[in-house]
Amino acid sequence: MKQKSTDILTVIIGFAVLFILNKTAGAFSLNLGIALMIAFVLGEMLAAYGLPRISSYLILGIIVGPYALEFFSESAVKSLQIVDSIALSSIAFVAGGDINFRKGGIPFSKVLLFVGVQFFAGLVLAYLIIRGLGLFLEFEYFAIPAFIVFLALILNAVSPATTVAIIKESKAKGKLTKYTLSAAVVKDFIIIVFFSMLLSFFAKDTNTTSVAKVIIEELMSGAAGVVTGIVVYLYIKYVKINVGVLLFLVIILATWVCKELHLNNLMLFIVAGVYLNNFTTFGRQVVDSIDSNFGIILLVFFFSAGMVIDLNALYDMMMIAVLIVLIRVIILYFSSYLAANTIREDGKIRHWSFMGFVGQAGVSIGFAKIIASIFPFGEVFQTLVLAVVGINQVIGPVMFRFALKKCKEIK
Amino acid sequence: MNEFFISIFFLFIVFIGAAAFSAKTKKANFSSYFLNLEMEYIVIGILVYLINLKFFNTTLQNTTTTFIGITLSFMGMLIGTQFKYKILKKIPGSFWKYICYTYISGFVLIYLVFYLMGYETPYLYAIIINTGMPYSLNLFARLFRIGISKYFNSMLVLSIYPAITLAHYTVYFYISNGDTPYRFLSLLWLIVFLFIIKEYGKQQSRKMFNTMCVILMYTISGLSIYLMVSPIALGFISGIIASNFTFGDIFTNFYKSFERFFYLFIYMILGFFVVMHGTFLPKDILTAFLITGILFIMRNIAFQRQFKKMESNRVEVQAITTIGVLPGFLIFDHLFITFSLSSLAIVNIFLLIYILTEILNYRTLINETEKH
Numbered sequence: 038m039k040q041k042s043t044d045i046l047t048v049i050i051g052f053a054v055l056f057i058l059n060k061t062a063g064a065f066s067l068n069l070g071i072a073l074m075i076a077f078v079l080g081e082m083l084a085a086y087g088l089p090r091i092s093s094y095l096i097l098g099i100i101v102g103p104y105a106l107e108f109f110s111e112s113a114v115k116s117l118q119i120v121d122s123i124a125l126s127s128i129a130f131v132a133g134g135d136i137n138f139r140k141g142g143i144p145f146s147k148v149l150l151f152v153g154v155q156f157f158a159g160l161v162l163a164y165l166i167i168r169g170l171g172l173f174l175e176f177e178y179f180a181i182p183a184f185i186v187f188l189a190l191i192l193n194a195v196s197p198a199t200t201v202a203i204i205k206e207s208k209a210k211g212k213l214t215k216y217t218l219s220a221a222v223v224k225d226f227i228i229i230v231f232f233s234m235l236l237s238f239f240a241k242d243t244n245t246t247s248v249a250k251v252i253i254e255e256l257m258s259g260a261a262g263v264v265t266g267i268v269v270y271l272y273i274k275y276v277k278i279n280v281g282v283l284l285f286l287v288i289i290l291a292t293w294v295c296k297e298l299h300l301n302n303l304m305l306f307i308v309a310g311v312y313l314n315n316f317t318t319f320g321r322q323v324v325d326s327i328d329s330n331f332g333i334i335l336l337v338f339f340f341s342a343g344m345v346i347d348l349n350a351l352y353d354m355m356m357i358a359v360l361i362v363l364i365r366v367i368i369l370y371f372s373s374y375l376a377a378n379t380i381r382e383d384g385k386i387r388h389w390s391f392m393g394f395v396g397q398a399g400v401s402i403g404f405a406k407i408i409a410s411i412f413p414f415g416e417v418f419q420t421l422v423l424a425v426v427g428i429n430q431v432i433g434p435v436m437f438r439f440a441l442k443k444c445k446e447i448k
Numbered sequence: 449m450n451e452f453f454i455s456i457f458f459l460f461i462v463f464i465g466a467a468a469f470s471a472k473t474k475k476a477n478f479s480s481y482f483l484n485l486e487m488e489y490i491v492i493g494i495l496v497y498l499i500n501l502k503f504f505n506t507t508l509q510n511t512t513t514t515f516i517g518i519t520l521s522f523m524g525m526l527i528g529t530q531f532k533y534k535i536l537k538k539i540p541g542s543f544w545k546y547i548c549y550t551y552i553s554g555f556v557l558i559y560l561v562f563y564l565m566g567y568e569t570p571y572l573y574a575i576i577i578n579t580g581m582p583y584s585l586n587l588f589a590r591l592f593r594i595g596i597s598k599y600f601n602s603m604l605v606l607s608i609y610p611a612i613t614l615a616h617y618t619v620y621f622y623i624s625n626g627d628t629p630y631r632f633l634s635l636l637w638l639i640v641f642l643f644i645i646k647e648y649g650k651q652q653s654r655k656m657f658n659t660m661c662v663i664l665m666y667t668i669s670g671l672s673i674y675l676m677v678s679p680i681a682l683g684f685i686s687g688i689i690a691s692n693f694t695f696g697d698i699f700t701n702f703y704k705s706f707e708r709f710f711y712l713f714i715y716m717i718l719g720f721f722v723v724m725h726g727t728f729l730p731k732d733i734l735t736a737f738l739i740t741g742i743l744f745i746m747r748n749i750a751f752q753r754q755f756k757k758m759e760s761n762r763v764e765v766q767a768i769t770t771i772g773v774l775p776g777f778l779i780f781d782h783l784f785i786t787f788s789l790s791s792l793a794i795v796n797i798f799l800l801i802y803i804l805t806e807i808l809n810y811r812t813l814i815n816e817t818e819k820h
Contacts, residue, residue, distance in 0.1 A: 043647040058674075063674050066513075066669060067671050068670070069670065070663060073663050074663050081656070272464060276464070282463065283464070286460045289456050290453075290457060293456070329658060330659075333659045333662040333663070336659060
């Protein structure tokens with residue numbers, strides 16, 4: 038009881054301070070520190086009621102962000118981007134380090150088949166349903182093929198970071214955990230490649246990203262991941278001292294390299310983690326080194342992810358966005374069921390795995406921004422996707438946690 | 449691209465090189481001792497600064513300012529958290545007497561040197577230079593495989609010195625400025641934050657504390673930037689308070705785990721300062737030699753009888769001349785808060801004293817260890 042009143046008092050004092058400091062010059066770091074403190078306390082408070090901590094971080098990010106209470110301006114949020122990327126790299130490193138294709142893990146071929154079936158089934162279903170909706174709804178954009186195809190693709194996009202966050206936060210272990218983690222990572226890669234293919238098909242005349250370029254970038258990110266993994270491996274094997282500092286430096290440096298060379302830091306660190314966990318004996322050590330500070334990484338990442346959720350977009354497209362979210366959940370259920378059936382997995386995977394793919398974040402927003410800059414319908418498309426992603430990012434963690442609990446993979 | 453990433457890039461290369469080197473070369477000789485002090489990072493700092501100046505010419509960015517604030521408040525916290533009231537109470541009076549004698553006499557004489565040599569703020573400079581750190585004693589014991597019991601008293605004295613220096617620096621900072629009441633507001637804020645963390649932390653797990661430590665560090669750094677208060681001083685005060693909480697050891701352990709990274713970073717920053725300041729006058733060299741002499745005499749010769757009183761049954765080595773890297777942090781802190789380049793005037797003096805005192809300390813350790 039005393040703890041609860043302290044928590045409430047902390048949140049109230051925190052908000053009061055943020056209100057007082059609102060728009061004061063030079064108070065950005067202080068504001069951020071206080072906001073993180075509130076988010077952390079709120080996360081712990083609501084975790085007692087079953088809400089994943091990352092959902093609380095997200096919600097608080099939305100509340101204090103530039104689209105609600107405006108304690109942080111859009112430019113301030115932008116200045117956090119590099120910290121955000123570093124946090125994402127850390128999450129990806131841990132995700133990769135937890136993926137085990139060796140003995141005791143799920144074979145890569147099985148994961149690939151699962152993802153392949155789920156993705157194609159999901160894509161076809163989404164296309165058909167949206168096309169069908171266009172016949173009944175007075176929403177002219179559902180008659181535009183490019184709009185439908187891109188939306189169908191984005192509805193299949195997932196957020197590996199959210200998946201890892203929930204797994205780590207709830208200390209989940211089991212078959213569902215392994216499937217969703219590996220599948221989310223592989224699906225992310227497939228969707229990026231497909232997006233570039235569709236883009237080069239529908240936007241031939243514009244000077245946009247080519248398929249080959251995207252594939253090369255992804256492959257280069259993967260290769261850079263292997264190199265990063267080898268550097269870490271050699272260091273741990275031969276030098277041994279100050280591994281924590283090395284990892285810290287590697288994460289910052291590689292994230293920066295990715296930004297400069299337009300590589301995918303998510304891919305780079307996942308591959309580095311997979312390499313260390315599957316080809317060396319140091320995967321666990323790396324994960325444990327990062328794990329001790331994983332709480333703050335998740336806090337920063339999801340708090341800032343919340344700040345970019347566009348409430349205006351959500352407000353503008355509320356009804357249609359809710360409808361799309363519902364359809365997406367249904368599509369995910371059927372596609373996951375079909376995929377699990379194809380690889381002959383049990384009921385656990387057939388019925389509950391879809392909940393691990395509901396969360397959406399950076400990749401989907403990134404795609405929407407590209408579409409907005411190219412197509413005439415881009416603005417509407419972006420608004421719709423931002424609204425859908427906003428809802429999914431809030432309900433995704435809750436649903437995944439629920440599924441893990443149902444499958445008894447968390448205590 | 450900004451100077452932060454350029455720094456990280458170089459730091460990464462040198463870190464791997466130096467770590468590989470120090471992992472393989474643990475020899476009982478002077479060169480190994482000197483190289484393991486890791487002063488090569490200063491050279492890296494110089495290189496980064498020059499490269500940045502030549503090719504990028506970037507200015508301080510928001511993220512960099514925050515990172516500097518974090519580095520400095522971290523250092524204050526790191527030192528602060530090592531002082532638990534319960535432990536300090538156990539230290540015998542003879543230790544405190546010895547520390548007071550050496551600290552006060554050293555401070556007065558160093559102040560006089562700076563004053564007589566015509567430096568701008570001799571009092572501040574004397575606070576900055578008159579300190580100590582146990583790093584090189586640990587290093588010596590490791591390289592020469594000698595039990596720490598031989599240097600226990602020296603180690604203890606050198607471990608307490610940074611706290612005395614920071615306490616002195618904090619008091620100086622709070623009373624030497626015109627807008628003191630405004631700055632005292634930061635203490636009020638600090639108390640509120642620490643109260644929350646204390647109350648909140650009572651029922652939390654160790655892992656939760658890790659997150660809270662980072663939030664606290666970030667908030668304190670933000671507070672110092674907002675109110676233009678010394679991050680080291682704020683960090684030091686909060687470190688002392690936090691270490692006396694029920695789970696104070698968690699704070700101490702957490703900050704210790706990142707100690708290494710921040711040490712390397714400050715070496716690089718010192719490299720920046722060396723180039724920024726540029727000149728190294730004969731007056732500076734003379735000052736450095738004079739102060740080194742004072743430190744050696746006051747800490748190793750003048751109060752030997754008092755030192756003997758601290759020994760119980762065994763004879764111990766008295767080697768506390770070294771000043772460590774703390775002055776680098778204080779110079780940085782002063783520059784960060786005041787935006788005045790006045791503290792850079794002693795960068796080169798500090799580095800020369802640092803090298804000279806390390807050499808002297810090494811010689812003392814070798815001679816005394818052989819004797820005993």
